[in-house]
Amino acid sequence: MTPVTAFKGKRLALFGLGGSGLVSAQALKAGGAEVAVWDDKDSARETAKAKGLEVLDLSQADWSQFCALVLAPGVPLTHPKPHWTVEKARAAGIEIIGDIELFCRERRLIAPKSPFVAITGTNGKSTTTALVAHLFQTFGYEVAIGGNIGTPILALEPPSPTRVHVIECSSFQIDLTPTLDPWVGVLLNITPDHLDRHGTMENYAAIKARLVMGADKAVICLDDEPCVAIAETLRQKHKPSTFVSISHPELRDGIILDGTTLVRHVDGGSVVIADLAGIASLRGRHNGQNAAAAVAALGAHGYNLDLVRKGLESFPGLPHRLEEVGRLGNVLFVNDSKATNADAAEKALLSFENIFWILGGKPKAGGIDPLRPLFGKIAKGYLIGEASEAFAATIGDAFPLERCGTLDVATAAAARDADASALPDPIVLLSPACASYDQFPDFEKRGDKFRELARAIIGRSG
Numbered sequence: 001m002t003p004v005t006a007f008k009g010k011r012l013a014l015f016g017l018g019g020s021g022l023v024s025a026q027a028l029k030a031g032g033a034e035v036a037v038w039d040d041k042d043s044a045r046e047t048a049k050a051k052g053l054e055v056l057d058l059s060q061a062d063w064s065q066f067c068a069l070v071l072a073p074g075v076p077l078t079h080p081k082p083h084w085t086v087e088k089a090r091a092a093g094i095e096i097i098g099d100i101e102l103f104c105r106e107r108r109l110i111a112p113k114s115p116f117v118a119i120t121g122t123n124g125k126s127t128t129t130a131l132v133a134h135l136f137q138t139f140g141y142e143v144a145i146g147g148n149i150g151t152p153i154l155a156l157e158p159p160s161p162t163r164v165h166v167i168e169c170s171s172f173q174i175d176l177t178p179t180l181d182p183w184v185g186v187l188l189n190i191t192p193d194h195l196d197r198h199g200t201m202e203n204y205a206a207i208k209a210r211l212v213m214g215a216d217k218a219v220i221c222l223d224d225e226p227c228v229a230i231a232e233t234l235r236q237k238h239k240p241s242t243f244v245s246i247s248h249p250e251l252r253d254g255i256i257l258d259g260t261t262l263v264r265h266v267d268g269g270s271v272v273i274a275d276l277a278g279i280a281s282l283r284g285r286h287n288g289q290n291a292a293a294a295v296a297a298l299g300a301h302g303y304n305l306d307l308v309r310k311g312l313e314s315f316p317g318l319p320h321r322l323e324e325v326g327r328l329g330n331v332l333f334v335n336d337s338k339a340t341n342a343d344a345a346e347k348a349l350l351s352f353e354n355i356f357w358i359l360g361g362k363p364k365a366g367g368i369d370p371l372r373p374l375f376g377k378i379a380k381g382y383l384i385g386e387a388s389e390a391f392a393a394t395i396g397d398a399f400p401l402e403r404c405g406t407l408d409v410a411t412a413a414a415a416r417d418a419d420a421s422a423l424p425d426p427i428v429l430l431s432p433a434c435a436s437y438d439q440f441p442d443f444e445k446r447g448d449k450f451r452e453l454a455r456a457i458i459g460r461s462g
Helices: 019-030 042-050 084-092 099-110 125-138 171-175 201-213 225-236 285-297 299-303 305-313 342-351 369-377 388-395 407-420 443-461
Strands: 011-015 034-038 068-071 095-097 116-120 142-147 163-168 184-187 217-221 241-245 254-258 261-266 269-275 323-328 331-335 355-360 378-384 401-405 427-430
Touching: 011 019, 011 084, 019 034, 019 042, 019 068, 019 099, 034 042, 068 084, 084 095, 099 163, 099 171, 116 125, 116 201, 116 285, 125 142, 125 163, 125 285, 125 305, 171 201, 184 201, 184 285, 201 217, 201 225, 217 225, 217 285, 225 241, 241 285, 254 285, 261 285, 269 305, 285 299, 285 305, 285 342, 299 305, 323 407, 323 443, 331 407, 331 443, 342 355, 342 369, 355 388, 355 407, 369 378, 369 388, 378 388, 378 407, 388 401, 401 407, 407 427, 407 443, 427 443
Parallel strands: 011 034, 011 068, 068 095, 116 163, 116 184, 142 163, 184 217, 217 241, 241 254, 331 427, 355 378, 355 427, 378 401
Antiparallel strands: 254 261, 261 269, 323 331
C-alpha cells in the first residue's frame, strides 16, 4: 500500500467503497488523515466498519469540516448530472479528487522524480499497460502495475526512484486527477465513448488530453483526428513528445508500423525495431499501435533493440483479448470476450480468416452493422443471447448462421464445423460484439467459460 501522507492531520469525505474507494480510505488513514466514508450499499458500509473506518452518512454531514471529497471513478462527476456528494462538495467550496490524484500528490512529496508511466485511450490501454510493464521488467526494473487495469493504484507499493509505476487511466479517473503529472504520458486513440458521462466528444477528448499535457514526456498516436489535434497543441507548447502511427508511414520522426514491422524514423533515417509477425499476443494492426506506443514509452531504452525484441516476443498478452486457448488439430480457439462492442470485435475479425464466429449477448447501440465489410471473412456464425434475432437480421444471408442460445451449445457447434471443414487454419472465435450481462456477470466470466469449454473439447479429442 501507498500511505497518503499529503493529507496528514486533515479531514476528508470519501464516497464509493468499491475496490479503489476502500483502498483510498485505508491509504489516507495510514498516512494520518481523518476520513469519513459512505456508500449507498449496506454491505459496503459494513465492510468499511469491519476495517476500522469511520462510516458517516454524508447526506447529513457538516461539509465545512472537510478539505476535500474523494470520489470513486464510477460516480458521476458532471453527466448525466452531478452526484449529490459532488453538489455538496461544490457548495462547500472543496476540491473533488480521486485515487490517482492522491497518488500524484504523494509522489511529488516523497519521490518526485520516480518513474511513473500513465496510459490512456479509448481502446488498447490495458494491453499497452501490460506490455509497457513487461518491457520494463525485461530491462530489469521492479514494476508496479495497476489503475484501471485492476489493482487500485494506492494498493501498490509507494513511488520510488527504483520502482516503475505503470498505470492505466480511464477518462473517469483522469477527470478526478486535476494535477496529473506522469513521467511519461501515453495517449493511444480517441473515438466516441462514455458520452453519457462526459456530455460531448469535445469534453471527452479534452479530458483524455490532460494526461499528455501534464506529462514530462508525451507519447501520442496520430491515427485519429482528436489525437492529431492534441499533438498539434503539444507541438505548439514545445512539449517533449514522441509520435507514433500505424496509418501514416510518412511520419518523419517517430515510430510507425510498416506491414507487421515497427520502424523508428529519426533524423531522416530509419531503424527497424522489430517484426511483430508470429507474435500471437500482438496480432493485428491495433496491437501494432499498442506495441509502437509501448516502445516509445521506454524512452532511451527503446533503442536497445535486443532487449526490446526479447520483451515483445515474450509478451504473454492479456486474458480475453485475442487469447489463444489451444488447438484441435489445425483449428485454433481464440477467446476475445473483451470485445463487448462492434469496434472491439472489428479488431479480431481483421486479424483472422476462415472464422467460425460466436457472437451475441446483451446488445449495444449500433449493433454489428459497422462490421458488414468484414462478413466475407466469416465461414459461419453462431448466435447467443439477447442479440440473436437483431444480429440475424443484420447478417441476413451474408454467411450461414446457427441460433445456439447459449455459449456451451455455440462452442460445441463451432468446434464441430471448424474441425469438419476443408478450410485452411480455421478459427473458432468468441468475439461477441456485446456485453455479457444477459448470461454472465462480466466479460471475464464469459471468457473463462469459453476457455473451459474449448479446453474440454480439445482434451476429449486427445
